[in-house]
Amino acid sequence: MTEEIETPENEPKDRKFVEALSRGLEVLRAFTHGNVTRGNQDIARITGLPKPTVSRLTYTLTQLGYLSYNQDVEKYQLDSGVLALGYAYVNNLRVRQLGKPLMDEFARRTNTTVGLTCRDRLSMIYVESCRPPDVASLRMEAGVRLPLSTTAAGRAYLAATPENERAHLIGEIAKKAGDEWPALEVSLNESFREYEEFGFCLSLGEWDRNVNAAGVPLRLADGSIMALTCGAPKFQLPTDTLQSSLAHQLVMLARDIESLGA
Structure with missing residues (x-):
């Protein structure tokens, strides 16, 4: 379904x-x-x-x-009619136009894949992905869907969502997770505590056991919320480096993009 x-x-x-x-x-x-x-x-x-x-x-x-x-x-x-609609949406997305140069620079400097994502039901969808050339990093193209519950992008989005909407989404996630929900709930709550303290959420092998990633909500001028992420294979991006440095830099990147009036 x-x-x-x-x-x-x-x-x-x-x-x-x-x-x-x-x-x-x-x-x-x-x-x-x-x-x-x-x-x-x-x-x-x-x-x-x-x-x-x-x-x-x-x-x-x-x-x-x-x-x-x-x-x-x-x-x-x-x-092609569907492609035309999707292309028109992505091409006219102001936050993508303003943020891409900063995302490209962040990806080049940190050797990570930087993604801009929006929510669709219980998924996050890439609308932009920047990665450094000739570096072994994640290949995430526009249109790729990620689960809301286990990815840094999804958790950052949930953490910034108003309480009523978040409760409704978490209820749907719980129904879909079934027997896996108790463990997932613990992990989500830890992500929300992490966001309250540091302003970012992490996914340390929970979406893909070989991938570490951080996510930060991006609040747009129209009041909507997207999520900014950076990630890489674990051998390239150790947990300590992500937690102590890159995730904090990602928070600053999000604030820089927001300051452009996206």
Whole structure:
């Protein structure tokens, strides 16, 4: 199943909400995880929508240029209409335009990968990634999705999120984590304490056992929150170096980007 953020059952229905549009977007979201091609039956299973509804939606999205149909495998895949929307969003993102030169310099100076991420449901998505040339570092391209709960980016975002919203997101994370939740909750709470004391969150092998990373929330001029990260393989970025130096430098980088009026 794709990630879902549930709304409370007693919340009144929004009369302006267009259910058909919502379902069409859910069909597109079915392509954001796993295989790049999916049949109507696959999409129905992922979204929970009836197969006849899915068939009408995939036909419509194909006609509009957001999906294409592969005759050889008899399945759909994303088409250029989706790419155009994603490119327009990233290209016009002011914080990316202002912050990229500073991120490039930080990546070059520290030999780490520096990422700018935004939240989508229970994931963080890279909208920019800067890495030094000819250095063994993480290769994270724009569009890569990271889990909210175990990455430095996700934890930094959660730490800076208003209490009510954070509680709702953590509830969804707990449901998804199942039996793993008690240990994950301890780790998240430690990250939040870390943020209160130092202004950053760490992920020390919790997302990838070979990777150390730090994350800092980035508060934009419009009131929204993104997350700035730096990370590298553990052999290149020891925990002590990250905790005592680079994570603090990342906090300063975030403040510098915010000061530009992003």
